[in-house]
Amino acid sequence: MNRANRVVQALAGLGVVSLFFPSIVAKANRVVSGDAFPLWDLSPLFAALLLVAWVLLAVSVAGRTGPRVPAWIAIGLTLLHLLIIHMAPGWLDALGVTYSRISLGPHMWIGLFSVAFVLLDLQTRVRNRLFFLMVAAAIVTFAFSPAVQFLSTYLEFLGKRDRFLYEMGRHLMLLGWSVGTATVVGVGIGIGAWRRPILESPLFAFVNGVQTIPSLALFGLLIAPLAFLSMRFPVLRQWGLRGIGFTPAYIALTLYALLPIARNTYLGFAGVDPAVADAARGMGMDTKALFLQIYVPLATPVVLTGIRVAVVQAVGNVVVAALIGAGGLGSFVFQGLGQNAPDLIMLGVLPVLAMAILLDRFFAVIIPLLSPKGIPVQP
Amino acid sequence: MIELTNVRKEYGETLAVEDLSLRIPTGTLCVLIGPSGCGKTTTLRMINRLVEPTSGSIRLDGSPVETRDVNELRRNIGYVIQQVGLFPHMTVSQNVATVPRLLKWDKKSTAARVNELLDLVGLDPGEYGEKYPSQLSGGEAQRIGVARALAADPQIVLMDEPFGAVDPLTRDILQSEFIKIQRKLKKTVVFVTHDIDEAIRMADTVVVMQEGRIVQADSPEDLLARPATSFVRDFVGADRALKRLARFAVADIMVPAEGLGVDLEATEIASEYRFPWVVDEDGRFVGWVDTDAVSAGTTVGEALHRVVAAEFCLREEGSVKDALSRMIHEGVQSLPVADGDGRLTGSVTLAAIQEFSTRGTAL
Numbered sequence: 235m236n237r238a239n240r241v242v243q244a245l246a247g248l249g250v251v252s253l254f255f256p257s258i259v260a261k262a263n264r265v266v267s268g269d270a271f272p273l274w275d276l277s278p279l280f281a282a283l284l285l286v287a288w289v290l291l292a293v294s295v296a297g298r299t300g301p302r303v304p305a306w307i308a309i310g311l312t313l314l315h316l317l318i319i320h321m322a323p324g325w326l327d328a329l330g331v332t333y334s335r336i337s338l339g340p341h342m343w344i345g346l347f348s349v350a351f352v353l354l355d356l357q358t359r360v361r362n363r364l365f366f367l368m369v370a371a372a373i374v375t376f377a378f379s380p381a382v383q384f385l386s387t388y389l390e391f392l393g394k395r396d397r398f399l400y401e402m403g404r405h406l407m408l409l410g411w412s413v414g415t416a417t418v419v420g421v422g423i424g425i426g427a428w429r430r431p432i433l434e435s436p437l438f439a440f441v442n443g444v445q446t447i448p449s450l451a452l453f454g455l456l457i458a459p460l461a462f463l464s465m466r467f468p469v470l471r472q473w474g475l476r477g478i479g480f481t482p483a484y485i486a487l488t489l490y491a492l493l494p495i496a497r498n499t500y501l502g503f504a505g506v507d508p509a510v511a512d513a514a515r516g517m518g519m520d521t522k523a524l525f526l527q528i529y530v531p532l533a534t535p536v537v538l539t540g541i542r543v544a545v546v547q548a549v550g551n552v553v554v555a556a557l558i559g560a561g562g563l564g565s566f567v568f569q570g571l572g573q574n575a576p577d578l579i580m581l582g583v584l585p586v587l588a589m590a591i592l593l594d595r596f597f598a599v600i601i602p603l604l605s606p607k608g609i610p611v612q613p
Numbered sequence: 614m615i616e617l618t619n620v621r622k623e624y625g626e627t628l629a630v631e632d633l634s635l636r637i638p639t640g641t642l643c644v645l646i647g648p649s650g651c652g653k654t655t656t657l658r659m660i661n662r663l664v665e666p667t668s669g670s671i672r673l674d675g676s677p678v679e680t681r682d683v684n685e686l687r688r689n690i691g692y693v694i695q696q697v698g699l700f701p702h703m704t705v706s707q708n709v710a711t712v713p714r715l716l717k718w719d720k721k722s723t724a725a726r727v728n729e730l731l732d733l734v735g736l737d738p739g740e741y742g743e744k745y746p747s748q749l750s751g752g753e754a755q756r757i758g759v760a761r762a763l764a765a766d767p768q769i770v771l772m773d774e775p776f777g778a779v780d781p782l783t784r785d786i787l788q789s790e791f792i793k794i795q796r797k798l799k800k801t802v803v804f805v806t807h808d809i810d811e812a813i814r815m816a817d818t819v820v821v822m823q824e825g826r827i828v829q830a831d832s833p834e835d836l837l838a839r840p841a842t843s844f845v846r847d848f849v850g851a852d853r854a855l856k857r858l859a860r861f862a863v864a865d866i867m868v869p870a871e872g873l874g875v876d877l878e879a880t881e882i883a884s885e886y887r888f889p890w891v892v893d894e895d896g897r898f899v900g901w902v903d904t905d906a907v908s909a910g911t912t913v914g915e916a917l918h919r920v921v922a923a924e925f926c927l928r929e930e931g932s933v934k935d936a937l938s939r940m941i942h943e944g945v946q947s948l949p950v951a952d953g954d955g956r957l958t959g960s961v962t963l964a965a966i967q968e969f970s971t972r973g974t975a976l
Binding site for chain 2: 507509510511512513514515516517518519520523528531532606607608609610
């Protein structure tokens with residue numbers, strides 16, 4: 235049995251365990267904590283179906299069936315979870331429960347995440363197609379099921395639609411500015427360290443050092459000096475430089491994004507086969523042609539992979555930036571934590587998660603397109 | 614003509630090449646050979662200025678390399694290395710077109726030249742042109758490496774252990790193909806290797822180096838016949854006599870020979886040998902007879918031991934070493950030599966080989 239199979243079986247075990255947790259939480263209003271219902275109370279049939287499906291999944295990867303059968307079972311599991319959301323209002327009505335909003339319980343979250351990881355663990359070829367099937371099924375559910383109007387996170391979204399779009403935009407803006415800047419600076423650092431070996435150790439000491447500072451601490455550390463600068467030089471304040479808000483978040487996020495980009499740039503250029511460079515030089519390529527025609531194309535996929543890592547990391551780091559008033563989807567998370575409103579936290583967390591996955595997929599597609607043919611590129 | 618005069622290269626305290634002087638005539642292949650660290654690669658790399666000498670001068674057809682633009686110089690010198698160094702992100706055609714592209718040839722003549730070169734190194738342009746280096750075998754990659762070096766038709770080609778990284782069978786094929794190419798193109802080639810068999814096979818001149826100095830520069834035949842020092846003697850190996858014989862053709866040592874006609878009466882045989890050779894009416898070698906075993910009244914044809922001429926006879930272009938090997942294997946003192954039609958043209962005797970070999974080494 236290989237490693238992937240064991241991972242899938244562990245996830246299936248987790249899926250079975252999830253059935254012991256409450257599935258749906260019915261609330262009379264936004265403030266009360268509500269009543270939690272395990273799936274067995276709502277629909278023993280669905281509970282049994284889920285149990286069977288999880289067990290089948292674990293069994294299916296034990297044989298030599300390939301990734302196809304487990305993938306279809308995973309899709310079935312996804313649909314079952316979505317159907318539970320769809321059916322939940324009816325089941326609650328049947329039990330005579332009064333509610334105005336419905337939250338998903340731990341069972342649903344654990345179940346859905348297990349399925350998502352199972353899909354990620356199956357082989358690439360099947361994975362992409364089925365992953366999109368799963369997303370499509372979710373979209374159809376949310377577009378057509380009347381149950382959605384009771385979902386508390388959706389209700390939170392409806393109540394804060396304008397602010398949600400604003401914070402989403404702000405999240406993307408912080409992401410774009412910081413990773414954009416880090417790309418320019420990081421590629422510069424990487425190439426500088428490669429061209430001048432004497433610079434390598436100090437440059438990477440700095441970039442690695444930044445990475446060891448916890449993000450919250452780095453945000454905090456920047457407040458004092460920036461506030462001082464802003465007080466001392468009013469000109470800077472006019473330009474928008476303040477101790478809190480965009481500026482410190484932008485600086486800190488940029489510093490975090492530097493390491494993967496600088497390191498991969500260095501590795502990309504230093505990793506070019508010396509024999510290739512020697513042959514090029516020996517045939518009379520000048521320094522510029524050598525750089526542009528040999529080093530840059532050969533380093534491109536490695537540099538892009540660094541940017542990919544930086545982007546995915548930064549999506550999560552921007553969440554923390556909300557703590558110093560920079561905004562972004564993190565503001566829902568921290569507001570939700572403050573108000574003890576899990577639905578609001580989810581309103582911040584779910585789009586961040588989606589953003590990270592989509593951007594990662596986006597890079598998986600464009601890196602091979604932007605890389606020269608003939609050299610292996612990791613998917 | 615490549616002339617190195619008192620060339621010296623120091624790396625800090627280390628002396629890589631010490632006052633080396635060497636002339637390589639146009640159109641000849643000069644092999645630099647020696648153990649690791651003897652300075653052979655450094656010497657080679659100083660010719661296209663990948664390494665700048667500490668002192669001394671290097672001239673190509675009289676003009677000193679240091680006065681020429683380094684990239685212009687290198688574009689006019691072919692360069693082949695052991696690791697090949699094909700550009701992995703370019704197709705075979707693009708790789709071969711590297712120097713023409715640098716020299717800004719037009720597209721049409723570049724494409725024509727690429728096809729011509731792929732043909733020259735024995736690879737079908739249609740099949741290989743659009744492949745990437747990762748899709749090639751080691752031998753194919755090195756053929757492309759050679760084609761790339763010859764692309765702009767340079768007069769000088771530098772080769773640094775070009776066939777050192779391929780398996781022995783492929784190496785043998787690449788060597789003989791390059792010998793053919795060299796016979797046709799007559800480039801001035803500087804060839805670095807540490808394989809003495811390769812050196813003797815390829816070289817017009819073998820330059821043996823030790824600790825940054827030339828210990829002997831000679832034709833392969835003379836190097837094997839008269840190693841200048843014990844170092845060279847050890848380096849060329851205990852079988853140097855055999856290696857030397859491999860450099861000579863049967864034609865160099867054969868003597869004319871006649872065969873008996875098949876119609877000859879047994880009693881008319883007047884041969885100084887017990888087993889004279891027999892030829893047919895057209896002079897083709899057909900076999901031999903045992904003079905002790907023929908009885909009166911029979912013809913040579915009736916007592917004939919028939920053999921297949923193509924298998925039994927030596928060829929004039931075959932090596933003396935192979936002739937000797939055949940004699941030892943067959944347990945005979947002499948072997949017939951035949952031309953392509955099987956006609957007996959001469960013979961080679963063990964005694965002649967011995968004398969030839971001794972004369973060579975004794976001089």
